Amino acid sequence: MRDLVSGALSACIAKATVIATGGAGRLYRATTNAVICEGIGTVIALETGLAALSNMEAVQFHPTGLFPSGILITEGCRGDGGLLRDVDGHRFMPDYEPEKKDLAARDVVSRRMLEHIRKGNGVKSRFGEHLWLDITLLGREHIEKNLREVQEICRNFLDIDPSKDLIPVYPAAHYTMGGVRTNPTGESPGLAGLFVGGEAACWDIHGFNRLGGNSVAETIVAGMIVGESIAAFCDRPQNDLTVSMGIIRDFLAREDAKISALLTGGGDEDANLLRIRMQEIMTEKVGIFRTADKLATAVDELQALLAKSRNIGVRNKSRGANPELVAAYRTQKMIKLALCVACGALARTESRGAHYRDDFPRRDDAQWLRRTLAIWKNESDTLPTLNYEPLDVMRMELPPGSRGYGTKDDHIVHSDAPRRAAEVEATRKRLVDADRFAVQAALMPYDHLLPPDLRVRNERIDGSN
Amino acid sequence: MNDVAPRRLTLTVFRYDPRAPERTPRMQSYEVEEADGMTLYIALNEIRERLDPSLQFDFVCRAGVCGSCAMLINGRPGLACSTLTKALGPEITLAPLPAFELIADLSVDTGKWMRAMSERLETWIHAREGGIDFARIEERMEPAVAEAIYELDRCIECGCCVAACGTALMREDFVGAVGLNKIARFRLDPRDHRSGNDYFDLIGDDDGVFGCMSLLGCHDVCPKNLPLQTQIAFMRRLMAAEGLKPSLKQGDGK
Numbered sequence: 234m235r236d237l238v239s240g241a242l243s244a245c246i247a248k249a250t251v252i253a254t255g256g257a258g259r260l261y262r263a264t265t266n267a268v269i270c271e272g273i274g275t276v277i278a279l280e281t282g283l284a285a286l287s288n289m290e291a292v293q294f295h296p297t298g299l300f301p302s303g304i305l306i307t308e309g310c311r312g313d314g315g316l317l318r319d320v321d322g323h324r325f326m327p328d329y330e331p332e333k334k335d336l337a338a339r340d341v342v343s344r345r346m347l348e349h350i351r352k353g354n355g356v357k358s359r360f361g362e363h364l365w366l367d368i369t370l371l372g373r374e375h376i377e378k379n380l381r382e383v384q385e386i387c388r389n390f391l392d393i394d395p396s397k398d399l400i401p402v403y404p405a406a407h408y409t410m411g412g413v414r415t416n417p418t419g420e421s422p423g424l425a426g427l428f429v430g431g432e433a434a435c436w437d438i439h440g441f442n443r444l445g446g447n448s449v450a451e452t453i454v455a456g457m458i459v460g461e462s463i464a465a466f467c468d469r470p471q472n473d474l475t476v477s478m479g480i481i482r483d484f485l486a487r488e489d490a491k492i493s494a495l496l497t498g499g500g501d502e503d504a505n506l507l508r509i510r511m512q513e514i515m516t517e518k519v520g521i522f523r524t525a526d527k528l529a530t531a532v533d534e535l536q537a538l539l540a541k542s543r544n545i546g547v548r549n550k551s552r553g554a555n556p557e558l559v560a561a562y563r564t565q566k567m568i569k570l571a572l573c574v575a576c577g578a579l580a581r582t583e584s585r586g587a588h589y590r591d592d593f594p595r596r597d598d599a600q601w602l603r604r605t606l607a608i609w610k611n612e613s614d615t616l617p618t619l620n621y622e623p624l625d626v627m628r629m630e631l632p633p634g635s636r637g638y639g640t641k642d643d644h645i646v647h648s649d650a651p652r653r654a655a656e657v658e659a660t661r662k663r664l665v666d667a668d669r670f671a672v673q674a675a676l677m678p679y680d681h682l683l684p685p686d687l688r689v690r691n692e693r694i695d696g697s698n
Numbered sequence: 699m700n701d702v703a704p705r706r707l708t709l710t711v712f713r714y715d716p717r718a719p720e721r722t723p724r725m726q727s728y729e730v731e732e733a734d735g736m737t738l739y740i741a742l743n744e745i746r747e748r749l750d751p752s753l754q755f756d757f758v759c760r761a762g763v764c765g766s767c768a769m770l771i772n773g774r775p776g777l778a779c780s781t782l783t784k785a786l787g788p789e790i791t792l793a794p795l796p797a798f799e800l801i802a803d804l805s806v807d808t809g810k811w812m813r814a815m816s817e818r819l820e821t822w823i824h825a826r827e828g829g830i831d832f833a834r835i836e837e838r839m840e841p842a843v844a845e846a847i848y849e850l851d852r853c854i855e856c857g858c859c860v861a862a863c864g865t866a867l868m869r870e871d872f873v874g875a876v877g878l879n880k881i882a883r884f885r886l887d888p889r890d891h892r893s894g895n896d897y898f899d900l901i902g903d904d905d906g907v908f909g910c911m912s913l914l915g916c917h918d919v920c921p922k923n924l925p926l927q928t929q930i931a932f933m934r935r936l937m938a939a940e941g942l943k944p945s946l947k948q949g950d951g952k
């Protein structure tokens with residue numbers, strides 16, 4: 234651990250370690266994420282060489298990032314009736330998505346926006362092209378009452394009034410569905426005692442496309458379940474630690490040497506420039522539309538950047554608080570994570586949720602109903618090692634089916650899916666008179682995975698059993 | 699868009715690192731060229747990237763919702779991330795918030811202060827004896843009540859109100875408008891079963907609501923435009939009434 238205020242390095246010895254460091258939107262140039270969402274905790278797990286990252290290629294783009302800063306303009310704007318417009322003021326979403334129009338899923342709207350801009354309908358500005366979000370039609374009163382934050386953002390950052398002016402928007406990286414692979418208790422299957430929760434985890438809540446609102450829900454539920462699991466883990470005597478002081482000393486010395494290399498190693502690469510380049514590569518080639526060509530180039534370029542990042546130098550030589558040093562070692566880590574995203578995206582020759590391949594537009598359950606697992610075997614590696622873990626359709630409560638992407642949703646069906654769907658249907662028929670707990674137990678029991686205190690019969694709003 | 703030559707801005711910044719006391723506190727000036735839509739977030743990052751990698755300041759959300767970047771902007775507490783340079787003159791002076799522990803330069807430890815305040819005022823929901831049963835459906839809340847709570851819950855703990863407060867600068871333990879606003883928020887919350895008397899114990903003294911001198915700098919600088927003036931006045935009346943009650947009373951005062 235490095236104290237950002239004093240610069241001191243220290244080792245913490247613990248039975249259990251928790252990573253809850255959030256997502257990695259900052260891998261991209263335009264992101265809604267805070268500046269601390271750099272995925273550093275995720276890379277710390279990756280750098281153990283044991284913990285695997287899962288589905289890192291699944292990155293959600295939010296359609297309405299404020300242009301050019303990326304600050305989020307809530308989906309509520311469109312939920313309340315706001316519309317997307319192009320350079321001519323034309324409302325274009327119904328042309329592409331006649332059914333759901335401006336309210337189509339985040340990934341769909343983001344893609345359509347880019348598509349529309351590519352056809353020459355974007356609004357040109359000195360920072361690049363964008364589209365408009367129009368909430369003027371909602372009226373000042375509604376905006377002041379229900380969309381006050383939007384009004385504040387528009388005023389503070391662009392000095393515009395959204396009840397009169399159009400808001401410039403462009404899709405921005407928003408959510409990291411991938412993360413450190415965990416089992417249901419939040420523990421890494423590869424590294425006992427490493428627990429991960431929240432956006433940093435791939436706890437299987439979101440698949441390849443998170444739905445709005447589910448992420449805060451995940452943090453709360455993970456807090457309850459993973460938190461209890463950690464306490465139970467620490468209580469078990471077999472998890473007591475016997476640690477060699479030598480290992481700790483060596484580890485600290487190694488980390489200290491990395492810092493020294495940055496401060497006095499004579500490197501001449503500028504961390505900021507490398508980071509900006511990485512963000513450009515990710516945005517242009519590993520973004521909303523992906524193809525084999527672009528992804529392969531991205532992997533090459535990121536590999537070259539990684540090599541350069543091993544030669545970063547910093548001007549400020551202080552070992553204490555030193556923002557430049559922080560940017561330096563974080564950039565090294567972020568490029569590794571960017572490679573996990575790019576390699577996973579290149580290998581996955583299908584489209585699934587937020588991962589969209591122009592060259593493989595169909596979802597392919599036959600080949601790809603499996604999770605990507607990325608590990609970084611040796612510090613000197615320049616690429617992650619990818620493995621795959623199939624999902625067991627026969628144990629699913631909701632076997633994979635159409636996911637409401639309209640006529641384009643002609644996915645390649647997994648051979649087990651129809652069989653499992655029939656099985657689920659039969660079970661439901663058989664248990665038509667049973668309560669929901671019995672149905673759940675027959676379809677997909679999970680009680681045994683929960684901490685004992687949480688194995689209770691939850692009440693439902695509709696009073697159903 | 700306009701094609702007038704961009705302004706040259708001079709940012710004069712307070713520099714001091716308490717961990718390197720041999721360099722006494724000083725003001726240092728940097729020049730940047732103003733760009734379209736430039737905020738102090740953009741300007742400060744540009745200074746750090748191009749001119750001075752040692753300059754310390756904090757930004758987290760850079761969207762005006764986390765409160766990390768509060769500082770004195772031309773002497774007035776405000777959020778640097780959501781201050782457009784075009785709203786300021788070409789000479790801009792930046793200093794760290796007073797009343798908080800200085801980390802270095804523009805960076806202060808509001809977290810430590812806020813945590814101490816929170817622990818003292820117990821700014822969390824105090825459920826009834828027996829706690830919350832997670833298996834039961836939560837009791838419903840009237841939308842009007844939820845909205846009233848939300849109005850006060852918009853506080854981002856940036857510390858501007860504390861930095862602008864005469865009392866907070868004199869009394870180290872004064873809970874500030876941020877603390878009084880929290881109590882007002884929990885008092886509204888039907889899930890919190892603390893009584894008026896319980897709240898009196900927390901803020902019924904000079905470190906609480908009676909320490910306020912009604913200068914109301916807090917109200918003027920709050921970046922979220924919280925109704926601090928009305929809340930403080932209201933809490934003061936309530937606590938005065940509470941203080942006059944016979945002290946034996948127990949139970950739920952709401």
Ligand SMILES: Cc1cc2nc3c(=O)[nH]c(=O)nc-3n(C[C@H](O)[C@H](O)[C@H](O)COP(=O)(O)OP(=O)(O)OC[C@H]3O[C@@H](n4cnc5c(N)ncnc54)[C@H](O)[C@@H]3O)c2cc1C
Binds near residue numbers: 266407431445447449
């Ligand atoms: C603008 C925006 C709006 C959103 N709105 C919604 C919404 O309405 N509903 C919803 O469900 N979800 C929403 N999300 C998503 C949701 O907010 C996040 O997924 C969620 O907050 C993640 O929580 P977390 O605790 O996992 O991580 P975070 O809240 O990101 O917290 C991570 C913490 O780890 C710290 N950290 C990072 N790296 C390190 C390190 N190396 N060492 C030590 N500490 C570190 C950070 O400083 C931070 O405090 C939104 C996201 C954004 C960006």
